[in-house]
Amino acid sequence: MVHCTCSEAALATAVKTPAQARPSEQTLVEIDKVPLIGETPQTLLQNWLTPNPLFYVRNHFDTPEIEMSSWQLSVDGCVSKTAQFDFNNIKRLPKYTSTVTLECAGNNRSDLDPPAPGNQFQNGAVSTAVWAGVALKDILNEVGIGPNAREVLFEGADTGTPAPGESEMPYLRSLPIDVAMHPDMLVAYEMNGEELPIEHGYPLRLVIPGWYGMASVKWLTGIKVIDYEYEGFFQTDRYVIENDDGVWEQIKEISIKSLISSPAVGEELANQPTCVAGMAWSGNAQIKEVEFSADGGQTWQPATLTGPSERYAWQQWHISWTPPMAGHYTLACRATDQLGNIQPIETRWNEGGYVVNGVRPVCVMVAA
DSSP states (O other): OOOOOOOHHHHHTOBOSHHHHSOSSOOOEEEETTTTEEEOOGGGGGSSSOOGGGSOEEOSSOOOOOOTTTOOEEEEESBSSOEEEOHHHHHHSOOEEEEEEEEOTTTTGGGOSSOOSSOOOOSOSEEEEEEEEEEHHHHHHHHOBOTTOOEEEEEEEEEEOOSTTOOOEEEEEEEEHHHHTSTTOEEEEEETTEEOOGGGTTTOEEEOTTBOGGGSOSSEEEEEEESSOOOOHHHHTSSEEEOTTSOEEEOOBOOOEEEEEESOTTBEEOSSOEEEEEEEEOSSSOEEEEEEESBTTSSOEEOEEESOOOTTSOEEEEEEEOOSSSEEEEEEEEEEETTOOBOOSSOOOOTTOOOOOSOOOEEEEEOO
C-alpha cells in the first residue's frame, strides 16, 4: 500500500487550477547558494528534455573560475605516454552525441522518515539533456593504457573542504577500467546543442550514463590511470550505502524509479477524464512498463509508454483516468525495466539518504 502523506491543512488549501500549479515564471528551486544547488521544478519533469537553465544543479564546492587561455586536460599515470590536451585537441577527436538522464543520488531525500542529513531534495534532482563530446575511451587510447591499469581517476577544477575537520581537496572520483573504456562513456563539451554552461562543468565534464550524477565529474582537468583501488572522500565517506549484510558499498547505477509530473500534488481536478503523466527511468536497462494506481496501490493498471525511447534516457508515460466520484485520491505509479527490476513501494532507509526510489504518492482532490 502507498500511504497518503498529505495533511488536512494541505487538503484545505488544495491547488484549485492547473495554472496555480504551473507558474509562468520558472526557475530552479534553490536548495543552497554556495555551493550552487537547485532542483528542477515539477512542471519541467514532464518534458523529455530539460532546458539548460532548468537542469538540476548539484555542486560540492563553489564554481571554479576557468581561464581558457591556459586550460589543459592532463592525462597521465599508468599510460604509454602522458599528454596535455587543449580544447582544440579535444574537439579534433570524433564527436559523439547521447541523450542521458542524470539523477542526484540524494534525490527525494526529503521523503525519508526519520529524516536523513544532506540536501533536502523533493523530486527535482533529475533531468535529461542531449550531451555531445568525445568518447572517454578515445582519450585513453590516445595515451595507451598500461597492463596494470585498474581504475581511472578524474579530477575537477573545483576545490574546497568537504566536511568539518577535512583538508581542502579537489573533487575526485574514479571508475573501474572496464567502465571507463565502455564506448558510451562521454567527455562532454556541449549540452542540448549549446556550449556547456559553467554551472554544468564548462569546458569539459564526464557524463557517465546509467550512474548517479556524482560520477559525472565537472570542470574536468585531470585523468590519471591508476593500478590500485581509489579510496577518496567522495567514494568512501560519501556515496556509500550499507547493504542487507551490513557491508558498505559504493553507489553506482541508478535504481529504477518513476514519478507523476501531472497532476500536481494537491491539485483540484474536475470530475471528468484526466490525463495522468510522468517519467520512469533505470540505470540498468530501458523501461518495460509503468503501472498506475488511483487507490494508493490497492489495484494497478498499465499505463501507455510514449515519446522517445533511448537506452540512457527516461521514458515518458501517460494514462487517462476517470475518477469514479468526487473526493480525495492517492495516485501512484511504479516502473519495471527490461531486466525485470521493479520499483519498490517503500525506500530502504539509509543514513546517507541515498537511492530514494520508493513509490511517491500524489494526492489530489476531485471536485463534486
